[in-house]
Amino acid sequence: NAGVTQTPKFQVLKTGQSMTLQCAQDMNHNSMYWYRQDPGMGLRLIYYSASEGTTDKGEVPNGYNVSRLNKREFSLRLESAAPSQTSVYFCASSTRDRSYSNQPQHFGDGTRLSIL
Amino acid sequence: GDSVTQMEGPVTLSEEAFLTINCTYTATGYPSLFWYVQYPGEGLQLLLKATKADDKGSNKGFEATYRKETTSFHLEKGSVQVSDSAVYFCALSGPGYSTLTFGKGTMLLVSP
Numbered sequence: 665n666a667g668v669t670q671t672p673k674f675q676v677l678k679t680g681q682s683m684t685l686q687c688a689q690d691m692n693h694n695s696m697y698w699y700r701q702d703p704g705m706g707l708r709l710i711y712y713s714a715s716e717g718t719t720d721k722g723e724v725p726n727g728y729n730v731s732r733l734n735k736r737e738f739s740l741r742l743e744s745a746a747p748s749q750t751s752v753y754f755c756a757s758s759t760r761d762r763s764y765s766n767q768p769q770h771f772g773d774g775t776r777l778s779i780l
Numbered sequence: 781g782d783s784v785t786q787m788e789g790p791v792t793l794s795e796e797a798f799l800t801i802n803c804t805y806t807a808t809g810y811p812s813l814f815w816y817v818q819y820p821g822e823g824l825q826l827l828l829k830a831t832k833a834d835d836k837g838s839n840k841g842f843e844a845t846y847r848k849e850t851t852s853f854h855l856e857k858g859s860v861q862v863s864d865s866a867v868y869f870c871a872l873s874g875p876g877y878s879t880l881t882f883g884k885g886t887m888l889l890v891s892p
């Protein structure tokens with residue numbers, strides 16, 4: 665039972681470098697999400713994909729891009745990393761039940777990203 | 781917009797003490813409410829949920845009741861253990877929405 669798998673687990677970048685964070689889920693979920701977690705801020709939604717082929721901005725999308733590669737995979741790209749993007753990034757996925765009520769989100773273990 | 785407010789931590793308790801972590805929310809319509817737990821170095825795990833008013837979610841000895849009249853979803857446990865030490869997040873999902881709005885989290889520290 666892999667669930668939601670994120671790679672890499674840790675990464676250090678220099679300011680201005682680019683990087684793609686990978687996320688894959690094996691639960692056949694329709695929706696996928698990217699969050700960042702910062703001390704005292706809780707989790708904030710960066711982007712989400714309600715279904716394959718769609719993506720939407722969340723609360724803090726600036727400086728990020730996403731790609732819903734297929735139903736399983738949802739990647740997050742930092743084109744030009746900045747120290748303010750130092751954070752822990754979490755990917756999550758969810759589905760809806762027959763009444764179209766949202767089911768709970770399942771989270772990966774996170775990517776710890778430091779930008780110097 | 782939607783928002784969730786949790787009591788600030790850390791909450792420090794001795795083993796077998798009673799736990800309450802307060803959570804109140806602001807939302808339009810009738811949201812679903814969740815408690816998630818995050819152990820050190822791990823992602824978030826669903827602890828319990830409630831989808832309509834007066835529902836009680838429960839799991840692993842934790843309980844929370846969806847109170848529409850007070851817009852609250854307080855987390856309680858009768859007797860905490862050292863292994864309950866973690867960060868607890870209250871969250872809501874609006875009707876028909878797929879996204880979650882999280883509170884800032886409350887750290888719980890339980891000592892033997």
